[in-house]
Amino acid sequence: MMKVFSAQVASIAVLLLIWEVAARWFIDPQFISPPSKVFVAIPKLFADPQVARAVGTSFIELAVAFAIAVVLGVAIALPVGLSTLTFKSAFPVILLIYAIPQITILPLFVLYFGLGPPSKIAFGASHGIFPIMLNVIAGIRSVRPIYLACARSMGASWLQIVRRIVLPYVLAGLFAGMRLAMSVTLLGVMLAELYVSTAGIGYFTQRFSNEFDATNLLALITVLAIMAVILNETVRRLEARFGRWRRAQR
Amino acid sequence: MTAQPLVRDSRSRAIQIAFFAAVLAAWYAVTAAHRISPLFLPGPVQVAQQIGRIAHAPTLALDIAYTMGTFAIAYTIAVLGGLAAGYIVSTRRFLTRVYEPLLASLYAIPIVVFFPTFILFFGTGPNSKIALGALYAFFPIALNTIAGFTQVDSRLVAAARSMGANDALLLRRVLIPAAFPIVATGMRIAFIACFASILAGEMIASDHGLGHQIAQAGQMMEIAKMFGYVTLVVLAAFAFNFGVSALEARRRPTA
Numbered sequence: 001m002m003k004v005f006s007a008q009v010a011s012i013a014v015l016l017l018i019w020e021v022a023a024r025w026f027i028d029p030q031f032i033s034p035p036s037k038v039f040v041a042i043p044k045l046f047a048d049p050q051v052a053r054a055v056g057t058s059f060i061e062l063a064v065a066f067a068i069a070v071v072l073g074v075a076i077a078l079p080v081g082l083s084t085l086t087f088k089s090a091f092p093v094i095l096l097i098y099a100i101p102q103i104t105i106l107p108l109f110v111l112y113f114g115l116g117p118p119s120k121i122a123f124g125a126s127h128g129i130f131p132i133m134l135n136v137i138a139g140i141r142s143v144r145p146i147y148l149a150c151a152r153s154m155g156a157s158w159l160q161i162v163r164r165i166v167l168p169y170v171l172a173g174l175f176a177g178m179r180l181a182m183s184v185t186l187l188g189v190m191l192a193e194l195y196v197s198t199a200g201i202g203y204f205t206q207r208f209s210n211e212f213d214a215t216n217l218l219a220l221i222t223v224l225a226i227m228a229v230i231l232n233e234t235v236r237r238l239e240a241r242f243g244r245w246r247r248a249q250r
Numbered sequence: 251m252t253a254q255p256l257v258r259d260s261r262s263r264a265i266q267i268a269f270f271a272a273v274l275a276a277w278y279a280v281t282a283a284h285r286i287s288p289l290f291l292p293g294p295v296q297v298a299q300q301i302g303r304i305a306h307a308p309t310l311a312l313d314i315a316y317t318m319g320t321f322a323i324a325y326t327i328a329v330l331g332g333l334a335a336g337y338i339v340s341t342r343r344f345l346t347r348v349y350e351p352l353l354a355s356l357y358a359i360p361i362v363v364f365f366p367t368f369i370l371f372f373g374t375g376p377n378s379k380i381a382l383g384a385l386y387a388f389f390p391i392a393l394n395t396i397a398g399f400t401q402v403d404s405r406l407v408a409a410a411r412s413m414g415a416n417d418a419l420l421l422r423r424v425l426i427p428a429a430f431p432i433v434a435t436g437m438r439i440a441f442i443a444c445f446a447s448i449l450a451g452e453m454i455a456s457d458h459g460l461g462h463q464i465a466q467a468g469q470m471m472e473i474a475k476m477f478g479y480v481t482l483v484v485l486a487a488f489a490f491n492f493g494v495s496a497l498e499a500r501r502r503p504t505a
Binding site: 003004007008011012030031032085088089092093096099100101102103104105106107108110111112183186187190191194195201205206208209212214217218221224225228229231232233 | 349355
């Protein structure tokens with residue numbers, strides 16, 4: 001385990017070293033900046049209250065979009081998953097809508113929700129809702145019929161069946177969906193920010209690249225990337241915790 | 251999760267058709283009654299007219315060629331790189347344990363945030379989109395290649411070895427056929443991600459291509475025209491999805 005970890009750290013160190021050498025001696029500093037400068041620039045960049053506010057805005061957008069995706073996704077998935085008729089009717093429709101490349105309708109979101117945060121929230125939520133719906137539906141449909149028959153024959157009430165049998169499957173599906181939803185919601189919010197933005201992260205990435213300010217651009221992006229990895233790891237741990245019983249069962 | 255047998259169920263099929271008919275009817279009714287400004291939601295007739303106009307415009311073929319050319323280069327790079335990297339990482343247990351989690355973590359980063367640096371580096375031409383599309387497609391292919399090759403039943407490998415198969419024969423006759431379904435899934439996910447990210451790149455910064463046309467029409471408030479282009483792209487995506495599903499359905503009985 002120790003060996004694996006040190007090899008991972010070493011690989012990252014080698015990558016950073018290549019980046020440092022390339023940026024210092026081989027590539028025009030207008031386009032790329034070495035990691036030593038980028039990491040030094042991060043605290044300075046965040047001392048700027050405008051940048052700090054922009055990052056805050058983007059993360060509030062992400063949080064609201066994610067909450068909407070989870071609540072709406074579960075609200076749609078439950079009725080679709082719980083009955084065979086609704087499942088057979090609605091599931092192919094959901095898959096069909098899911099196949100639309102959503103980026104193409106981004107201008108509509110801007111048109112309907114404006115240039116500010118609401119369009120980013122709506123676009124992010126429209127990405128996150130699909131993994132939630134699909135995984136919760138798959139979770140409900142994977143309940144083994146024999147468990148339901150057993151519980152009923154032993155006199156379980158409807159509420160007991162839902163709480164003791166269906167709910168664990170729903171939760172396992174929900175947490176699996178939440179991990180995927182987190183990364184696509186972030187993608188949706190970032191796409192909308194980059195497409196048009198008046199104050200968020202997208203505004204600053206645009207400004208830094210127009211000014212050929214590679215150091216600040218990379219500093220901002222590095223922070224975003226690290227936050228994305230941390231968020232993903234958090235949701236992955238949650239998923240592992242709530243999905244453990246299901247793997248043990250196989 | 252197969253959609254095929256579900257669709258054949260006549261009652262749910264009727265509900266699906268009714269659903270789409272209702273959506274279309276509501277769209278027509280709302281726009282025909284002038285309850286919504288055509289700037290917000292153009293009617294289906296207007297959109298159909300625009301599609302006709304787009305189809306006759308000489309720019310359509312150029313835009314399609316531009317976008318598909320960019321896509322083909324990006325996807326080819328991602329397939330070659332992803333298969334090679336994934337296979338190498340899968341050959342040693344140690345490499346898999348080191349690099350699989352690293353690749354999976356990197357995959358969690360929304361790569362599109364790097365797009366401004368790609369524009370700095372490669373300009374607003376096709377190269378910045380190739381970089382974005384190839385990176386987006388690389389990860390699912392590499393990760394699924396690792397998953398595909400590491401999940402091959404070790405008894406199959408042992409059996410082939412005991413019957414005297416060398417490395418090349420083992421790869422061709424055992425490893426590749428066993429890993430193929432998972433690798434193919436990765437390539438399919440990558441195909442969609444690559445196409446969508448190239449459209450995204452064209453929408454954010456480009457002078458040509460289908461994505462550029464959509465963004466341009468949106469910014470000019472020519473919403474009917476934008477709907478027209480969106481419809482064409484969505485139909486292309488459906489056609490592709492349908493084609494792949496049909497291919498997979500044909501493969502399944504023999505597999």
